[in-house]
Amino acid sequence: EPEVTQTPSHQVTQMGQEVILRCVPISNHLYFYWYRQILGQKVEFLVSFYNNEISEKSEIFDDQFSVERPDGSNFTLKIRSTKLEDSAMYFCASSPRGQGRLQPQHFGDGTRLSIL
């Protein structure tokens, strides 16, 4: 069964540095998402992406964050000037088109980001 893959599984970065988290969504999916989960807390929506542009974003997704689909397969989340509070698990998800919004999201297993 096709799956969403995320790399790296664990990223350790010094505070103030830039980090890029990478995701390969399921190949025929058209909608892409990033979420984060701070340890012990709930999963929080960051951004949705469709047709090469941001569809929606949350209050968390400020100017520090950006997303890109640089080619036909990868979907990236860039975090500039990282802060300690950016430490979290970051999940990528994708969903197919069809039946409007009534689609399950398929999640990767996340990248654990640790800011030192």
Added chain:
Amino acid sequence: SQKIEQNSEALNIQEGKTATLTCNYTNYSPAYLQWYRQDPGRGPVFLLLIRENEKEKRKERLKVTFDTTLKQSLFHITASQPADSATYLCALDMGLGYGQNFVFGPGTRLSVLP
């Protein structure tokens, strides 16, 4: 803003019993609601979707109900097994654009004891 509560942080039940998890939300009712399972260190995995005009949905040992009057969804696992031990999340789509914008509940950690 939409707030979601799930009945308890943790639920312990004996193998073979039915587990019932609750999801309550405030503000307006969504057109549909989804339930996910999350294992430690893994991403959420989709289980079931129920629309606002559906009272009940079943899939094997799983059953979901949706009461828009009470603003509540119940998630049942019958004949529970130790392998059902995980955190269960409900999610509401708050999206206005083309994509979904899921608000997840905090989850209920289910432990099925042998």
